[in-house]
Amino acid sequence: MKKMDNTTRYERLRERYRNGDLDRRSFLGLIGAAGLAYGVQTPFAKYAMAQDVQQVRFDGWGGVVSEAFREHAFDPYTAETGIEVVDGTFSGGDEYLAQVRASQPGEFNIAHLSGVFDYARYHNFDLTTALNLDNIPNVELVIARLMEPYRAITPDALSAVPYDYGTTGLAYNRKYISDEEMREKGASILIDEAYKDKIGGWSDWRTRIWYGALQTGQDPNNIEDMEEVWDAIRQHRDLALKYWGSGAELMSLLAEEEIYVTEGWSGRIAALQEEGHDIGYYDPPNSFGWQECLFVIKGSPVEACEELLNFMLAPETSIAVAEGQNYPPALDGTKVDLGDKIPTLPAYDPSGTLESLTFADPEYWNGNEAEWSKTFGRVQRGY
Amino acid sequence: MSVEAREARQPWILLSPALTAVGLLLFVPLMFIVVYSFWLRSAAGADQVGFFLDNWQEALSDAFYRDILLNTLKIAGITTIVCALMGYPSAYFIARSKGNKPVLLLLLMLPFWISYIIRTMSWINILGVSGALNSLLMTIGIINEPIQMLYNETTVILGLVHFLLPFMILNVFVSLDGIDTNLESAANSLGATKWQSFLQVTLPLSLPGLAAGGLLCFVLGAGTYITPMVLGGPRDAMFANLVYEAIITQLNWPLGSALSLMLLVVLGALVMLYNRYLGMAQLMKGLG
Amino acid sequence: MEGTGKLGWSLIRLWALLVYGFMFLPVAVVVLLSFNASQFGSFPMTGFSFRWFVELANNDAILRAFRTSVTLGLMTAVISTTLGVLASLALVRYKVPGTNMISTFLIAPILVPEVVLAVALLLFLNFLGINKSFTLLLFGHVIFTLPFVILVVQARLVAIKRDVEEAAMSLGASPVQTFFQITLPLMLPAVLAGGLFAFTISFDDITGTLFWKPGGVETVPTQIFAMLRNSISPEINALGTVMILLTVGLPLLGAAIARQLAQKSGP
Numbered sequence: 001m002k003k004m005d006n007t008t009r010y011e012r013l014r015e016r017y018r019n020g021d022l023d024r025r026s027f028l029g030l031i032g033a034a035g036l037a038y039g040v041q042t043p044f045a046k047y048a049m050a051q052d053v054q055q056v057r058f059d060g061w062g063g064v065v066s067e068a069f070r071e072h073a074f075d076p077y078t079a080e081t082g083i084e085v086v087d088g089t090f091s092g093g094d095e096y097l098a099q100v101r102a103s104q105p106g107e108f109n110i111a112h113l114s115g116v117f118d119y120a121r122y123h124n125f126d127l128t129t130a131l132n133l134d135n136i137p138n139v140e141l142v143i144a145r146l147m148e149p150y151r152a153i154t155p156d157a158l159s160a161v162p163y164d165y166g167t168t169g170l171a172y173n174r175k176y177i178s179d180e181e182m183r184e185k186g187a188s189i190l191i192d193e194a195y196k197d198k199i200g201g202w203s204d205w206r207t208r209i210w211y212g213a214l215q216t217g218q219d220p221n222n223i224e225d226m227e228e229v230w231d232a233i234r235q236h237r238d239l240a241l242k243y244w245g246s247g248a249e250l251m252s253l254l255a256e257e258e259i260y261v262t263e264g265w266s267g268r269i270a271a272l273q274e275e276g277h278d279i280g281y282y283d284p285p286n287s288f289g290w291q292e293c294l295f296v297i298k299g300s301p302v303e304a305c306e307e308l309l310n311f312m313l314a315p316e317t318s319i320a321v322a323e324g325q326n327y328p329p330a331l332d333g334t335k336v337d338l339g340d341k342i343p344t345l346p347a348y349d350p351s352g353t354l355e356s357l358t359f360a361d362p363e364y365w366n367g368n369e370a371e372w373s374k375t376f377g378r379v380q381r382g383y
Numbered sequence: 384m385s386v387e388a389r390e391a392r393q394p395w396i397l398l399s400p401a402l403t404a405v406g407l408l409l410f411v412p413l414m415f416i417v418v419y420s421f422w423l424r425s426a427a428g429a430d431q432v433g434f435f436l437d438n439w440q441e442a443l444s445d446a447f448y449r450d451i452l453l454n455t456l457k458i459a460g461i462t463t464i465v466c467a468l469m470g471y472p473s474a475y476f477i478a479r480s481k482g483n484k485p486v487l488l489l490l491l492m493l494p495f496w497i498s499y500i501i502r503t504m505s506w507i508n509i510l511g512v513s514g515a516l517n518s519l520l521m522t523i524g525i526i527n528e529p530i531q532m533l534y535n536e537t538t539v540i541l542g543l544v545h546f547l548l549p550f551m552i553l554n555v556f557v558s559l560d561g562i563d564t565n566l567e568s569a570a571n572s573l574g575a576t577k578w579q580s581f582l583q584v585t586l587p588l589s590l591p592g593l594a595a596g597g598l599l600c601f602v603l604g605a606g607t608y609i610t611p612m613v614l615g616g617p618r619d620a621m622f623a624n625l626v627y628e629a630i631i632t633q634l635n636w637p638l639g640s641a642l643s644l645m646l647l648v649v650l651g652a653l654v655m656l657y658n659r660y661l662g663m664a665q666l667m668k669g670l671g
Numbered sequence: 672m673e674g675t676g677k678l679g680w681s682l683i684r685l686w687a688l689l690v691y692g693f694m695f696l697p698v699a700v701v702v703l704l705s706f707n708a709s710q711f712g713s714f715p716m717t718g719f720s721f722r723w724f725v726e727l728a729n730n731d732a733i734l735r736a737f738r739t740s741v742t743l744g745l746m747t748a749v750i751s752t753t754l755g756v757l758a759s760l761a762l763v764r765y766k767v768p769g770t771n772m773i774s775t776f777l778i779a780p781i782l783v784p785e786v787v788l789a790v791a792l793l794l795f796l797n798f799l800g801i802n803k804s805f806t807l808l809l810f811g812h813v814i815f816t817l818p819f820v821i822l823v824v825q826a827r828l829v830a831i832k833r834d835v836e837e838a839a840m841s842l843g844a845s846p847v848q849t850f851f852q853i854t855l856p857l858m859l860p861a862v863l864a865g866g867l868f869a870f871t872i873s874f875d876d877i878t879g880t881l882f883w884k885p886g887g888v889e890t891v892p893t894q895i896f897a898m899l900r901n902s903i904s905p906e907i908n909a910l911g912t913v914m915i916l917l918t919v920g921l922p923l924l925g926a927a928i929a930r931q932l933a934q935k936s937g938p
Contacts, residue, residue, distance in 0.1 A: 627786050
């Protein structure tokens with residue numbers, strides 16, 4: 001059994017208080033008693049915390065992202081609190097969730113996850129915590145709309161802070177496909193016979209279904225005729241040369257002209273354009289918007305994590321990470337100066353409202369996950 | 384203690400470290416998988432504990448799983464045969480060459496020093512439309528337009544052969560190298576041609592190595608999922624991809640457990656056959 | 672190999688040459704592209720540059736991962752070869768009841784899809800309340816390299832005649848002496864091959880490592896796998912080139928030095 005530190009003690013008290021097991025007065029009384037029991041705690045709060053929590057684990061995408069975090073957030077954080085940040089890398093959110101499910105509470109702490117889908121899935125598996133946003137002052141700088149979907153899932157308290165966003169729009173080789181043609185055909189270009197064997201697509205079932213909905217003129221967040229969508233997916237499957245599975249594959253397929261058109265992640269296409277490739281990027285109406293968050297997993301030392309999140313959300317960290325991965329940060333451009341590069345990134349919204357983007361409704365999508373992901377597995381293989 | 388008793392105990396002492404390790408780290412954990420395969424996935428949240436046959440019923444009765452399993456065995460089989468055809472003569476060359484055998488073997492393992500994923504993806508640089516081969520053919524003038532060679536079952540097999548060939552060659556080499564060359568010379572001096580003495584002396588003696596290599600190739604080929612993901616088209620999938628998708632993408636651990644046990648049983652049966660065959664090889668040698 | 676066999680031998684040599692060519696094709700491409708100026712591997716190449724080697728030298732994460740991979744691979748090779756040789760001896764040299772069952776049991780780690788093995792082991796450890804550690808990762812690697820060692824060593828042992836060992840014993844050698852002076856040298860190629868297998872498999876493993884590694888530990892493949900989201904950089908090609916130079920270069924250098932020394936000490 002792990003030693004119970006004051007953070008856990010406090011968490012439990014707070015949870016009982018929330019659940020109504022404790023009235024406000026005894027809650028405060030117990031908090032006071034807990035403080036007493038720890039001696040005169042407040043002046044030594046940092047010291048006490050450093051003793052109880054020696055390290056916090058962060059899992060993310062590695063590479064440039066992790067370098068930026070290390071330099072701008074982890075090292076300053078360790079210098080200030082004495083808590084080490086151990087960082088791990090994962091290759092995808094699905095496989096990470098499998099690890100978390102098979103782990104002990106407290107083993108994994110903070111993760112860079114897909115915003116709304118993962119947030120809801122972790123909530124379903126009872127892996128959410130309750131963050132006290134007062135301890136994360138930098139949250140004030142975040143685009144408010146990005147937090148709404150989380151509030152819809154856990155109305156009492158958030159378990160994550162938004163970190164970045166992007167779109168999965170259409171990427172096309174401008175040598176073969178003109179901007180006009182792209183705009184005219186929109187999502188349906190992915191099922192255009194003219195580009196047979198020069199079409200690509202992400203192997204992710206959500207993206208396939210989302211674009212299937214767009215191709216059949218339906219609302220991706222309220223699909224009425226699913227059979228029609230599956231047919232569009234089958235059509236795309238037969239015309240596609242390749243389903244890609246990673247940003248690296250996406251980029252090399254386009255750069256080497258193996259395919260001319262695919263959907264693509266905005267940040268990766270921006271990176272290709274930066275390299276000098278003549279690849280266009282177009283967000284069709286209702287293009288697939290998404291966001292990523294920094295999620296605190298149940299069983300973690302919450303106060304230590306809150307402080308680390310604050311370091312990670314700080315503008316200089318956010319900007320460094322964003323410039324590295326080419327996805328705009330969750331920070332509101334009207335409140336923070338985001339520098340020169342970020343406003344040029346695809347999907348970036350200068351208004352700070354994100355009204356131009358359509359996000360997936362997590363309840364709708366996660367509710368259909370079991371059936372759709374399975375059916376997609378079959379449709380993909382020719383059934 | 385009697386000599387017999389000691390003799391009977393010795394093998395178990397030798398076996399115990401390996402048995403303990405595999406038992407503790409593989410079989411006990413596998414029990415969890417067996418238990419899991421009888422649970423039920425609920426639409427969201429934790430799995431439903433109990434004794435349900437649904438997963439097994441689905442895994443065994445659904446033609447989808449059967450077809451992909453058969454396709455997987457087919458691909459693994461073709462891969463193994465290609466590996467044997469390419470590998471046996473090469474192993475023979477290494478075993479009988481006067482050159483530096485360790486260096487030749489080490490060279491064979493070189494591609495592994497480059498990470499699997501990079502190695503697999505480098506086929507795209509070779510066979511892609513702007514890859515080395517197309518660019519070469521166009522420079523020579525054999526073709527005017529690049530040929531689309533990638534992303535089909537053939538490239539999946541190609542990737543697998545490249546991955547598995549060293550396993551075949553090393554296994555065959557190790558058994559060929561153990562054969563006394565005097566046996567061949569003796570056969571030759573008794574009037575057999577080179578080819579006859581190879582067929583009647585060397586080949587049978589090297590069969591255990593060929594079988595071991597073949598088994599490795601088949602089993603590893605059947606259990607792979609990254610190669611079809613990188614080098615296959617949208618439809619190309621092997622059984623391990625389904626297991627991966629069930630467990631990782633769909634988070635359906637109960638069904639994933641049932642599927643993986645199914646694969647385990649099929650491959651396990653194959654190993655039993657192999658062991659029997661290896662036993663026969665030993666018998667033949669005993670008679671010869 | 673003279674007389675009628677000459678043609679056959681030339682054919683075999685040609686065949687082996689082609690097979691080696693096939694094996695080296697991706698290696699050649701990786702080495703070539705590590706000097707390519709642009710990020711993607713389109714042919715014909717656009718320019719020559721050492722840029723990726725410079726970046727590699729500055730990339731601490733990859734270098735750290737490289738050291739971890741080598742350490743892990745070597746330890747795995749030693750442990751798994753030892754276990755494998757002992758087990759193979761027992762299986763081939765003794766009449767053990769149920770040999771078939773035992774062999775199948777020991778080969779089982781490669782029969783189970785690795786994802787399943789990975790998740791199963793995690794569930795088990797979670798059940799026991801054991802945290803992930805480097806030791807666990809090492810054991811995981813030992814488990815699935817063991818079958819390779821056992822298969823290759825067994826196949827070799829079968830070919831070694833019992834008579835030689837018996838002759839040694841009848842001349843008064845103890846079983847242990849016999850093992851070290853007769854059996855081990857005879858099966859040394861297989862032991863080395865097994866060790867080479869174990870190291871290579873461990874060095875190259877992704878799936879299991881991804882699940883078992885403790886926080887802060889990365890191997891080269893897991894590092895690369897995570898980098899795939901943001902496009903792998905040709906630094907990885909540069910690392911491959913360096914690896915190959917090391918593995919080809921060191922033995923050749925060693926051989927050259929040995930030859931030099933032999934010449935000096937010669938008559």
